[in-house]
Amino acid sequence: MSVEFDVRVKMAVYGLFAETGRRPAPEEVASRAGLDSAQVLAAYKDLRAQRLLLLEPDGRTIRMAPPFSGVPTQHRVEVDGIEYFANCAWDALGIPAALRMPGRVRSRCEESGAPLVLEVGRQGPEASAWRFHCLVPAARWWDDLVFT
């Protein structure tokens, strides 16, 4: 697949995620990118190799287009009236960063279950004593990205 097609598909996937908060079907991506579904699925493989996309085992359904999650998670982010799901705590801040707009992160303390509500402005989050913790070292993040 050509680099040009890969970029068109990437822009379509991310644009549709940004506009709707949900994962687009290959047919929606094809329509937005001006390609056919077979071309979209071929580009998906390239984007996976570039670590810009993670697919479900069927090879056509988007699980992750980081920072966006294709499935509901405990990390919810509201930006400009649209609710998004983030893949992890890092991506929860990544959504306002990607959209370049203020947002509100809702998540929880993994140990106590205490709710987290974090306001994120254009320059970053409000002052907070909360912490981010990751068990998996950086070199292994993509070995099992869902677990990470």
Add this chain to the structure above:
Amino acid sequence: MLFFRSEERVRAWCAARGAPVRPLVTMDQLWRMAVTWYSTRLEGESRRPRVDEMRAVFAGIGLEGDFWDPTADSFG
């Protein structure tokens, strides 16, 4: 990659699972990571940071050592 209310909560969670306590990251550090990875993600020519760029970003916000090295094969 999870949120915790405090360092004490991280330690309790790890102890309950026999898991190691990894380096803790503040919300300000996490924002810097988020901006570096994602602020251009909706642009056509964006890409993930290269390995050397990742190391520089982590080091720039005080996250150093094998845990943060994208190529390390041992973790202290």
